[in-house]
Amino acid sequence: MEGISPQEAIDPLWIEKYEKQRDKIWHQLVDYNSSLFLLQRIESFPFELLLPDPDDRIFWNLTKIALWERCIMIAWRVGVDDGNNTLTLKSLKNSIDKNLQDEKTRKQYRKNLKQGDFSNRIRDFSEKVRHVRNKYLAHIDREANTNPDPQDVIDFSLSSQDLQITLEIMRDLFDVICFNIQHSLWIWAYLGHEKHKTDIDELLDNVARNSPVFKTLENEPDVFYEFELAGYTDKDIETLNQFRRKFQMPEIHRPPAP
Known part of the structure; x- marks a missing residue:
């Protein structure tokens, strides 16, 4: 709600509880956003091109699965769980409604929630999160798994795109709960990641720099051009050249046709 702070809207006797609960959910959303950022970075990296041997990708595959599971469990924890005595976006939303200072504020608060249409927007994703969590992560459902x-x-x-949409819905609801006082969902080191290299970028660059194809290019270029180049598509070569330009290495070029 524009023009009104939580301290002005919420009963002073409850404001401390509100702040503690809000901050706990905020930290969960920061973890979700950061985990999803890492997951998307890993998914977009051309591992099969740069590490063609599956045995060289085990760590990254397990890391990707762990990040995916982490996002789903956080989505369950703060966005879906409806158990008694649980702290969720929904439970905090309802507690705020009960502890507002006056009816005028309550009316505006409910109007903002209605405009956000959060229940309908998150319904499909909630069912997916519930299904995956209950049948595969928290339990091994016999029928679903066999x-x-x-x-x-x-x-x-649940794709990473689904997880991104789920995050956006939860963030929008969190903004209303925070009375539109913005809370960044980034770990400090990842804030402004478009402008600087993060730890995951450095790690993935090292994978590319030390990949078999780059080692062959540097140590045995004749072998690469005579025996290996023909196995790469034009798209593959452009992907490799994107990294080589980044590392200030000579680009790969197909020899002219005879």
């Missing part, structure tokens, strides 16, 4: 319904696999899949 005889999965192909349609369920399609209907309840």
Whole structure:
């Protein structure tokens, strides 16, 4: 709500509880956003091109799975869980409504929640999160894991894009809960990541720099051009050249046709 702070809107006897609960959810959303950022960085990296041997990608595959599971569990924890005595966006939203100072503020608060349409926006994603969490992460559902319904696999899949949309919905609700006082969802080192190299960028650059294809290019360029180049598509070569330009290395060029 523009023009009014939590201290002005909330009963003074409850403001300390509000701040503690808000901050706990805020930290969860920061973890979610940072984990999703790392997951998306890993997913966008051309591992199969640079590390063609699957045994060289085990660490990264396990890390990707761990980050995906972490995002789902945080989404469950703060956005979906409806158990008793749980701190969630929904429970905090309802507690705020009960502890506002006056009816005028309560009316505006409810109006903002209604305009956000959060329940409808998150419904489909909540069902996916609930399904994956209950059947695969918190428990190993016997039927789902040994005889999965192909349609369920399609209907309840959760991509990183789904996780991004889920984050945006939770963030929008969190903004209303914070009375539109902005709280950054970035770990400090990742804030402004478009302008500087983060730790994950450095790690992935090292994977590229030390990849088999780059080592062959540096140590045995004749072998690469005579025996290996023909196995790469034009798209592959452009991807490799993006890294080589970044590292100030000579670009790869196909020899002219005879």
